[in-house]
Amino acid sequence: MDAMTSAVSIQRYTDETFPAFGVNKKQEISRLLFEIVRRDGCPVQAVLPERVQQSCSFRQVKAFLTKRRYPNMPAFQRRGLQRFLKIPEPCPIPDAESKACHFKPKRILVEEPLLADPLAQRLRRMLPGVPIELVVSYKQYCRQQAFSVAEYNRRAEVFFVVREKHQFWQACPCSKGSVSCGYAVLNLGQGCPFDCTYCFMQGYLNSPGIVFPSNINDFFRSLEAHGGPWRIGTGQFSDSLALDHFTEYSRHIIHFMRRHPDWFFEFKTKSDNISLLLEEDSSPNVCVGWSLNPERVVARDEQGTASLEQRLAAAQKCAGRGWRVSFHFDPIVYDEGWEEEYRGVVRRLFEAVPPERMAWISLGCLRMMPRLKQVMESRFPASRILGGELVPGYDGKLRYPLNVRRTIYKSMLNSIREEDEGVPVYLCMEQTEAWEGLPLERRLDRAVFSRRQ
Numbered sequence: 001m002d003a004m005t006s007a008v009s010i011q012r013y014t015d016e017t018f019p020a021f022g023v024n025k026k027q028e029i030s031r032l033l034f035e036i037v038r039r040d041g042c043p044v045q046a047v048l049p050e051r052v053q054q055s056c057s058f059r060q061v062k063a064f065l066t067k068r069r070y071p072n073m074p075a076f077q078r079r080g081l082q083r084f085l086k087i088p089e090p091c092p093i094p095d096a097e098s099k100a101c102h103f104k105p106k107r108i109l110v111e112e113p114l115l116a117d118p119l120a121q122r123l124r125r126m127l128p129g130v131p132i133e134l135v136v137s138y139k140q141y142c143r144q145q146a147f148s149v150a151e152y153n154r155r156a157e158v159f160f161v162v163r164e165k166h167q168f169w170q171a172c173p174c175s176k177g178s179v180s181c182g183y184a185v186l187n188l189g190q191g192c193p194f195d196c197t198y199c200f201m202q203g204y205l206n207s208p209g210i211v212f213p214s215n216i217n218d219f220f221r222s223l224e225a226h227g228g229p230w231r232i233g234t235g236q237f238s239d240s241l242a243l244d245h246f247t248e249y250s251r252h253i254i255h256f257m258r259r260h261p262d263w264f265f266e267f268k269t270k271s272d273n274i275s276l277l278l279e280e281d282s283s284p285n286v287c288v289g290w291s292l293n294p295e296r297v298v299a300r301d302e303q304g305t306a307s308l309e310q311r312l313a314a315a316q317k318c319a320g321r322g323w324r325v326s327f328h329f330d331p332i333v334y335d336e337g338w339e340e341e342y343r344g345v346v347r348r349l350f351e352a353v354p355p356e357r358m359a360w361i362s363l364g365c366l367r368m369m370p371r372l373k374q375v376m377e378s379r380f381p382a383s384r385i386l387g388g389e390l391v392p393g394y395d396g397k398l399r400y401p402l403n404v405r406r407t408i409y410k411s412m413l414n415s416i417r418e419e420d421e422g423v424p425v426y427l428c429m430e431q432t433e434a435w436e437g438l439p440l441e442r443r444l445d446r447a448v449f450s451r452r453q
């Protein structure tokens, strides 16, 4: 389906079928038709039965379409759904071939005092021919830019080398009302070369490149000044390892963590870029975590990332060299065949990696801020990930209904327990009601790590 033609033709169809409706009403009808056509892959003319097409009642048409769009939702909830958003203009990301360039920027912008800095010099050596330009500061550069989805799609063409002054770490921005796992985020780098359809960072279109802080020792000093003990990791505003060959952050972090045996650090990645890790001796308080999804979801919704098998091969190598490893089934995508597919991934995981090397496994269902939906539709016109019944949840994010999420977690937990009784499993960003009655790890503290050593 050509999404652009489809959006235009859907709006035209609405205009012709319901000429008496006002602009806002037409927008809502078009939006519902757009989502149904996108999910079902059917022509727009096939959605409404003749009797509804001939109806002059907006309420009747909307009620019919809402029911078709959310067939499993109780009627009272369907009635409570808010107004439906405008269909966005498509602005797809570059195709797979041109994505290879994501790992080689076209420009490197360095804050003026940092030109002689080891990180800037390293990028210069590794990327001969890529021009280096000086900027007064990253913040000032951003103030002069115009931002759009198209610019965001090109963000991996620019690397920035900056000096971070304030935002060294933060408590995990866990959703309001969620059970916290006590994690903190080291803000070492911002921006990711991958393109996951669901990535929350798309909500921050004002990121004109991939940002590498050069003053990693200031980050470490800030952690020490706070005291700890920390359970901390990178991978929230970037992928921890995808560009590690450029930054060598992993090397510095591992050496730093050796000085703090009571703290715990986790790298989180969808890459198989582990070469620097394998050059280091493993450290018992550092683990390497992979996000896992069935190959079908990886290929469709995690563009540019390592395949499932490549991730498992990398995890196997790390575990074989004594590293502790962790896994995140996040986001779990609920669509046809999900249960068997995820069960298959769990089996493959335990075939590849001995459970005694696993620090923990987390589970989290697909979720997003509502404002992300239009950006996703614009950047990934062919994606079906929004076809599920995602509705505002306890924290305002679009989520599958609680009963669906509980079914998913129960099934995932059963699959994991069929393979191993002991590996700690927890939920990421979930409300108390989702945890109830499930034997999960409430708090990932030292006692949990010690059990697995």
Ligand code: SF4
Residues within 6 Å of the ligand: 192, 193, 194, 195, 196, 198, 199, 200, 201, 236, 237, 238, 239, 270
């Ligand atoms: S790997 Fe993570 S940070 Fe990178 S695009 Fe995917 S979700 Fe976003």
